Amino acid sequence: MKLQQLKYIIEIVNCGSINEAAKRLYITQPSLSNAVKELETEVGIELFIRTPKGITLTVDGAEFLGYARQVVEQAGLLEQRYLNKKPSRQLCSISTQHYAFAVNAFVNLIKQSGADEYEFTLRETRTYEIIEDVKNLRSEIGILYMNPFNRKVIKKLLRENRLDFHPLFxxxxxxxxxxxxxxxxxxxxxxxxxxxxxxxxxxxxxxxxxxxxxxxxxxxxxxxxxxxxxxxxxxxxxxxxxxxxxxxxxxxxxxxxxxxxxxxxxxxxxxQVGWIANHQIRLSHQANAYVNELKHVIQEYGLPLQE
The missing domain is CATH 3.40.190.10 (Periplasmic binding protein-like II)
Structure with a gap:
């Protein structure tokens, strides 16, 4: 298992496509596919489900990605500390219903990041697509609401996709x-x-x-x-x-x-508005920072936080 292979997996998930990831990694699609297959053979699990519409993570793949992100993040910190490398490009993707406070928090996140290079994504999108984005780890965090009318349906969908709902207010x-x-x-x-x-x-x-x-x-x-x-x-x-x-x-x-x-x-x-995340995955530093910014913005509007 090589660090580069872990970076490949992360990029594929970020792009939602092996073809698109290959372009961004400047390698051929067959080379990237072979690297994934070799890693799957080595670890003994299937990471992706391949369909005509693209790829999605398997349950094992989602768990593997959580560990992969931690390893790549820690490797980057080691390189900065001992090899004097500049901080790696910061990444963070959020999917949300159309809420101004979610945008406010995103603005604050970018201002507070202090990064020379970053690639952050904010998707204001449909409810079902928010759940799909977080399920497939295209986004680390999704923001949506529940109320007495939709709660049973939304909670069932979250449960089936191994997602947790964290109330905000x-x-x-x-x-x-x-x-x-x-x-x-x-x-x-x-x-x-x-x-x-x-x-x-x-x-x-x-x-x-x-x-x-x-x-x-x-x-x-x-x-x-x-x-x-x-x-x-x-x-x-x-x-x-x-x-x-x-x-x-x-x-x-x-x-x-x-x-x-x-x-x-x-x-x-x-x-009741809250954020959702895959319960198998530990949030990245930037995703945690975004949740903190959400809470800060909500308190600025005078709303009591729910924990």
Whole structure:
């Protein structure tokens, strides 16, 4: 077993493809495939499941990757200490639902890293894809919510994929609206108040189940409904069409400007936001740093942390 082979495995997982990893490693695809097969033969386990759509880690492969990352990280520290090598390029990938606080924490992570070279990835994506990303270790951490409606389904899916949910905070539902919306001056609103306004939500692609919706109350009928795929479009439509969406109530003026506000929604429900990770894998230094930044940002917004 060679250190280079461990680096190969890590790069394949980061890319999600042997072909793409070979390009980034500047070696041929057959050479990389042979290196993986040799390592699998040596350790006596299958690391990847190969399908026409690409590769995914096996259960043994996920456990192996956790150890491989630790070894490569420690080897890098040894090289810095005794061979005077510069710190290795820092890597970290996060997948999240569309939350401003997750972006705030990511910004803080990069500022605090102090690295000369880094390659960080933040994916604002669909709920099912967040789970898939963390399951296949394309991302170390995923951020999503649970509530009484989707909890059983989401927990079952996490359990089947050997993922753990770590609560961060629980929030009461709010609507996000433009400061020009007629409801902007209200202390709170009801679902009846919202009937004539366009409802905005994030589309979930082929896994468009109510249980995967990023917004609670996904089964409520709306006369006017618009699905979007990114946060910037959603906020533009909130302003342009006097629309609304439902979320945690955390609005970042730094990221979203001063044109969007939150108003409490009078419903008997709650939103518990947390992070997920593969329970077989020890988080990297950067992933742990990101979790700490998440907690710091959440506390800045005045929300009590859950442990």
């Amino acid at each position: 629980t929030a009461k539902p709010h609507i996000f609206i433009s400061t020009q919306n007629p409801l902007a001056g209200r202390q709170s609103v009801t679902l009846d108040d919202l009937q004539e306004y366009p409802y905005l939500s994030f589309e979930q692609g082929e896994f468009n189940s109510f249980y995967f919706s990023e917004e609670i109350l996904s089964t409520v009928f709306r006369k006017k409904s618009i699905h979007v795929s990114d946060r910037a479009t959603l906020f533009n439509l909130l302003i342009g069409l006097n629309g609304y969406t439902i979320s945690t109530g955390i609005v970042s003026a730094d990221l979203n400007g001063d044109n969007i506000i939150s108003v409490p929604l009078q419903v008997d429900d709650h939103i």
